[in-house]
Amino acid sequence: MVSSIPLLFLLLLLHFTVPTHNFILEDDPSIYQPNGFFLPFESNLYVEITIGTPTRTFNLKLDSSTHLTYLECDSCDDDHQCSPSDTTKHYDGKSSNTFSPISCNNSSLCPNILSNNSTNHYNVTITKASLSLLCTPSDFCRYDVSSFSTGYLVSDTIQLTSSITDQENSLSIVHGFVFGCGTSNRAPPGEENSGVDGRVSLTTHRFSLLSQLRVIRFSHCLWPSSAGSRNFIRLGSVAEYGGDMMLVPMLDATESYSYHLTLFGISLEQERLRSNETSAIAIDIGTYYTHLETSLYEKVKEELMTQIGPMVAFEVDELMCFTTEVGLDIDSLPKLTLHFQGFNYTISNKGLYIRDSPTSLCMALVRSTMDDEEKNVLGASGLVDHAVGYDTSQRMLAFQQRDCLTDFVDGML
């Protein structure tokens, strides 16, 4: 019953509040969107975004660590050789009537340097390891810490389509949407030729998708990938936030992640693995595996081996794997809990353990390879079967354990 409220709420909003709450239409003719919007994505975290006039559709990966939405723009000419296996679509501003280049000599448009290092009230220092969105006087910009894409800032019309709201309210259009047109791109590790044309920014930066849609709340409830590929990000009024969800204050945003929490410790079942110091953990739907700093990862591994008894442990692609008896119930395996302020977050075993073969399982945990402060990341696999709501203005995250698929299907009835 509870789960049907969000859709009902959406229908009520569409019927009764649009006429009085469509402030966006009155204030800004560059945006047309319903108050609440379901943005569909595939299990590999790709959303379809339509850009330009005439329109073309691109697959962009959801990313909460890159401040700018970006697409690859280099054409395969003499200067930029594309390999025949490169399936990436390239955006070409010259063939869109609504395209404009953006010059970075205008300080009101130029991406500015974010705030200095800051310390939160648990004395976790957030340092500025590097600048992630920085343009030179010649208008060449770097968008993210790892510099997977660099290029120019441009603007064009974008359209987002929701497949689950009714026709009339299924389209969101932003004219003059600012994004990066990458002329020097390399795929992040593991994404070569995977059909991704770029990334869509879910940060709090003023050039993120959220900021340009004027949305301060969003939420997701990820179901295990075995349950079907299509899932949704809820934007605006349909975002799940508050009510009986647990609210946890976020740390200040850093250059590399927008959504961080203080991590007081971590437990495997009842066994507390770290209790005397605090650290930070980023919540990032754009990262698949959960990353732990090496010392913590080793403790989890050691404790897992203690709890599940002697068995053969091995590593596959950095994942910690182990043999099991045939037909072992994943739910019976040890559960991993992250201790947040006032709230213990238990990762669903459906996201924590991956079946590798009938007699082996792997834990969806990897050692962090980043050498700066962003060591711990709770990735998409660790977010399965929880509703997670973000309020970027109050800087709070809301959590609630759910069976996300059942919840969504019930919500549609």
Ligand SMILES: *[C@@H]1O[C@H](CO)[C@@H](O)[C@H](O)[C@H]1NC(C)=O
């Ligand atoms: C910015 O650069 C463009 C060319 O890139 C030039 O036409 C324009 O006058 C410059 N504006 C300012 C304010 O310097």
Ligand SMILES: *[C@@H]1O[C@H](CO)[C@@H](O)[C@H](O)[C@H]1NC(C)=O
């Ligand atoms: C900079 O861009 C803003 C927004 O487009 C515009 O209002 C302003 O006049 C521009 N300033 C200069 C110096 O070009």
Ligand SMILES: *[C@@H]1O[C@H](CO)[C@@H](O)[C@H](O)[C@H]1NC(C)=O
């Ligand atoms: C950042 O630090 C520098 C000096 O360390 C200071 O001049 C500047 O005002 C600070 N900026 C912000 C946004 O706090």
Ligand SMILES: *[C@@H]1O[C@H](CO)[C@@H](O)[C@H](O)[C@H]1NC(C)=O
């Ligand atoms: C954080 O540091 C300040 C100044 O060093 C100190 O007064 C405060 O008690 C510390 N807070 C915590 C939670 O340790």
Ligand SMILES: *[C@@H]1O[C@H](CO)[C@@H](O)[C@H](O)[C@H]1NC(C)=O
């Ligand atoms: C920010 O933190 C880094 C690493 O701790 C330090 O090197 C740098 O001086 C700090 N910057 C400021 C403005 O405090």
Ligand SMILES: *[C@@H]1O[C@H](CO)[C@@H](O)[C@H](O)[C@H]1NC(C)=O
């Ligand atoms: C935490 O405990 C470990 C030993 O269990 C010790 O080596 C370390 O110094 C402690 N850290 C703090 C901040 O007290």
Ligand SMILES: *[C@@H]1O[C@H](CO)[C@@H](O)[C@H](O)[C@H]1NC(C)=O
């Ligand atoms: C979280 O778990 C710890 C045990 O590790 C317990 O002491 C604490 O009370 C729990 N907190 C909440 C809010 O349930």
